Amino acid sequence: MPYDVPDYIDAYFTHQHDSLKPYLDKVLAGERFTYDDAVHLYNSPDLLGVGMLADLARKIRTPEAEQAYVWWVHNYHINPTNICEDTCHFCSFKKGPASPHAYFWAIDKVIADIHAYPEKDTLREFHIVAGHYKGADLAYYADLFKALRKEFPHVNVKGLTAAELDYIAKIEALPIEQVIQTLIDAGLQALPGGGAEVFAERIRKEVCPGKITGEEWLDIHxxxxxxxxxxxxxxxxxxxxxxxxxVAHMISLREQQDKSGGFLSFIPLNCYYEGNRINPKYALTGFENLKNFAVSRLVLDNFPHIKAFWIHIGEKISQVGLNFGVDDIDGTVIQEKIAHAAGTQSSQGLTMRQLTHLIRQSGRLPVERDAFYNIVKVWDEVAMQDLVPAQVLKKAYSKST
Ligand code: SF4
Structure with a gap:
């Protein structure tokens, strides 16, 4: 694929950082990165070099008119219950049914809460995930999705991880295909990416032995x-x-995408350690988060988007990630509960102004999307003037909840 490599990139890899030069040649030739290549990049101390390769790969694989885009969505998280029968060691969200902090929302409450959100008319996506709880069965989710589509037809319904779908199929004693079809008929439009954790059996056995295997997760998708x-x-x-x-996790995803082709984005997350059983000695550094962005962009050549979920990664590293292969920063994330239960320090629900500011400061162009990456609005200089000032939005929202 012809691409004019800026002189500074050529000079960087040719003169000072020649151990990464073969990878520059691969990116320019559109060649697939192997398992060994990716492990080498993870182990390289040359963070900037790996980031430059990822940024170049992003640009080469993106139509020229969209190369400055950073996608985001005005979304609203719905976590209908925190009651869960499973016991993932990294989870700080789940509660037993007898816990004073356990909750399970009636559908009317979910709908009323969204109606109380002042910016509901410009929402584009509901992100719905919850605990594995018998009360939240197939009929509950089918009714919830129907109600959401009826009340808010302009908002996409993205809901239920592969692990949740598997749980519902088990409690209903139904084939998973029938569960998915029932939910599609009720209004389900897309699946989130959760429940994948790390596919390695060694890790799953240790931290989430009750969950579906990596292979099952891939099969369900x-x-x-x-x-x-x-x-x-x-x-x-x-x-x-x-x-x-x-790397093995990423290669498995790439193979699945070759076969079924329906993944929209890859989202590298990092664990938090409050209120759960994972040893904080495994906490990721900023360096590792940036490597996860960059290596995934290079390996996942058939995934259109790499997302920095700022709730997990933090606003600052997510913003820097825009130079490490990231082209999506998720969204406004109104009412996120799961990562905050585990101690993430990022803001609870960035306003649209904050989010667009963060993107524009990085020299890129904020592009609002729906769940399928259809453009809702390009937030250029003129559009920015229409935004409600952040403090007004915050005040209005805190009054209504
Ligand atoms: S991560 Fe999900 S399945 Fe695991 S304990 Fe938490 S809520 Fe349950």
């Missing part, structure tokens, strides 16, 4: 793709996994 759903994929790093296990 493949099935969903064959039924017309789009989906996303995550990797929860910071569980004690090795760089080799992270």
């Amino acid at each position: 493949g099935l969903a793709h064959s039924m017309g759903l789009k989906s996303n994929a995550t990797m929860l790093a910071g569980l004690g996994e090795t760089p080799e296990e992270r």
Whole structure:
């Protein structure tokens, strides 16, 4: 693929950092990165070099008119229950049914809460994930999705991880295909990427033995793709996994995408350690977060988007990640509960102004999207003037909840 490599990139790899020069040649030739290549990049101390390769790969794989874009969505998280039968060691969200902090929301409450959100008319995506709880069964989710589509037809319904779908199929004693079809008929439009954690059996056995295997997770996404759903994929790093296990996770996703083609984005997450059983010695550094962005962009050549989920990664590293292969920063994330339960320090619900500011400061162009990366609005200088000042929005919202 012809691409004019800026002189500074050529000079960087040719004169001072020649150990990465073969990878520059691969990016320019559009060649696939191997497992060994990716492990080498993880182990390289040359963070800036790996970041430059990822940024170049992002640009080469993106139409010229979209190369400055950073996608974001005005989204609203719905976590209908924190009651869960499973016991993932990294989870600070789950509660037992007898806990004074356990909750399970009636559908009317979910709908009323969204109506109380002052910016509901410009929402584009509901992100719905919750605990594995018998009360939240197939009928509950089908009714919830129907109600959401009826009340808010302008908002995409993205809901239920592969692990949740598997749980619902088990409690209903139904084939998973039937569960997915029932939910599609009720209004489900896309799947989030959760439940993937790290696919390595060694890690899953230790930290989430009750959850579906990595292979099952991939099969469920493949099935969903064959039924017309789009989906996303995550990797929860910071569980004690090795760089080799992270690369194997990415290669498995790439193989699945070759087969079924329905993944929209890859979202590298990092674990938090408050109120759970994972040893904080595994906490990721900023260096490792940036490596996860860059290596995933290079390996996942068939994934259109790499997302920095700022709630997990933090606003600052997410913003820097825009130079390490990232082209999506998730969204306004109104009412996120799961990462905050585990101690993430990022803001609870960035306003649209804050989010667009963060992107524009990095020299890129904020582009508002729906769940399928259809453009809602390009937030250029003129559009920015229409934004409600952040403090007004914050005040209005805090009064209504
Ligand atoms: S991560 Fe999900 S499945 Fe695991 S304990 Fe928490 S809520 Fe339950």
